[in-house]
Amino acid sequence: MCFILLFGVGGGAALAISATDAYRATSDGVPGTFTAERMKSSNRGAHWWIGDFTSDDGSVRLADVRLSGVDPDSGDSPPSPLSTVASGDPDTDRVYTTSGRPWLKPFTGAVLLLLGCPIGSVLLVLNLRGWRKRQAAR
Template sequence: MRSSRPLTGRGRVFVRVAIAFVLLVSLGGGLGLAVEGFEGRAALRAGPVGSLVPTDRTCGKESCTWIGTFTSADGAVTAHDVELRDATDVGRGAPAPARIDGVRLAEDAGAAYTADYAWHGPVVNGAVLALVGLAVATGLVLMLRRHRTTAASARTAGYA
């Protein structure tokens, strides 16, 4: 059985940079998704109730999101440029509703959530992204160790 060639200095550096990149992206992205889900949960439990008047929309690849002005039911809280997060997909050509009632404002006033917002999805997706990233990084670390032991055994056998 023939073993693989040992990694060169550049190869080891590349694998280490890849490990750092995978960890940064997966843990950062996973944490960001989970925070969004928990923020939505907190807003749905204790955020001020009110309405959102859409003034604009921001669109991604598949759907759009309403951006507008939130006003609490008692008129005490007003927030501008609030992003609405809900379970309804908004098309690019969909007309803006006059007002969306029954939304709750997040603590940072950057987002409002409707009652149909499923906060479980972002939390689960964030956890899965973090776990997959950790698995990939672990695989890269094990590959780096295997190549390191292969190089050491080749040197002791006199092949290098």
């Protein structure tokens, strides 16, 4: 039960932070251009573009940032420079496309984990208590 609770709280918090960062960047971030240089892959088969971001006014330059919101297929050629937004934080590791709502998926996942895991833990405990009572009655 504790593992389920820790998983839900930890995973939900991480997704909530990701959703907050994406929302802040898309709502009042620094507009600019992302130029993809290479594709990076994870061991789980996910792919994303890595490249450089330059703000429209030239004041913010970010190297080796990840492009969120564009999921490439393995073997794709890099997209042409895209209009994107960044949070403006010099330590940021990703930029977001100007179209869509990149914060929606992590926000939904955070809500499901933060609500589902505690509810699942309570249901598990109640089910185990009922099972113990039935075993003791035999």
